[in-house]
Amino acid sequence: MNGGAKTVKEIVIDVGKCTGCRACEMACSAFHAKPRYSSVNPARSRIRVVCDEINDEYVPVRAGNLTRAECDGRHFYQIEGKRYSECSFCRASCPSRDFFIEPDSGLPLKCDMCEDEPPLAEPLCVTVCEAQCLVYRERPLEAAADQSAGEAAERGVVALVQQHGLAAVIEHLQRRARAA
Ligand code: SF4
Numbered sequence: 001m002n003g004g005a006k007t008v009k010e011i012v013i014d015v016g017k018c019t020g021c022r023a024c025e026m027a028c029s030a031f032h033a034k035p036r037y038s039s040v041n042p043a044r045s046r047i048r049v050v051c052d053e054i055n056d057e058y059v060p061v062r063a064g065n066l067t068r069a070e071c072d073g074r075h076f077y078q079i080e081g082k083r084y085s086e087c088s089f090c091r092a093s094c095p096s097r098d099f100f101i102e103p104d105s106g107l108p109l110k111c112d113m114c115e116d117e118p119p120l121a122e123p124l125c126v127t128v129c130e131a132q133c134l135v136y137r138e139r140p141l142e143a144a145a146d147q148s149a150g151e152a153a154e155r156g157v158v159a160l161v162q163q164h165g166l167a168a169v170i171e172h173l174q175r176r177a178r179a180a
Pocket residue numbers: 017018019020021022023024025049058060128129130131132133134
């Protein structure tokens with residue numbers, strides 16, 4: 001703890017470690033069920049895993065802000081012969097798709113880092129991720145300006161996938177891991 005000082009909470013996603021088990025989706029939906037843990041429904045999860053079983057590639061995406069209108073100029077990505085829409089890796093709750101929209105109410109879903117009272121030691125999706133693809137970090141706010149790498153890493157994964165393709169990003173991460 002930081003004596004009441006504000007902290008930045010972040011989840012860094014190591015996309016190369018994701019196995020596509022979707023335990024994170026189940027845990028998130030159960031945590032946000034009313035009453036808590038009363039049901040499991042990935043459609044209510046604030047994290048979704050883009051799965052390509054044939055190519056053994058998986059990308060977890062945490063829900064971000066609401067977008068009231070679809071964006072223009074969407075791209076498509078060809079990865080290992082499969083065509084992905086840019087929307088697949090986008091964090092927005094957007095009218096273009098049913099990701100991150102509460103199925104009964106139609107309300108947008110956004111990751112709230114599992115806020116609870118008393119607080120959890122770490123977000124539930126991180127706890128259930130046995131592959132350690134999701135890593136929780138907490139640091140003082142004053143350090144945030146100098147240490148934007150963590151948040152950038154999470155945003156960067158999605159941006160890199162959009163720019164270079166999923167297969168290239170995974171290959172790069174695996175090369176980095178081997179070199180470390
Ligand atoms: S729990 Fe971890 S390994 Fe499983 S799908 Fe979610 S992020 Fe991937």
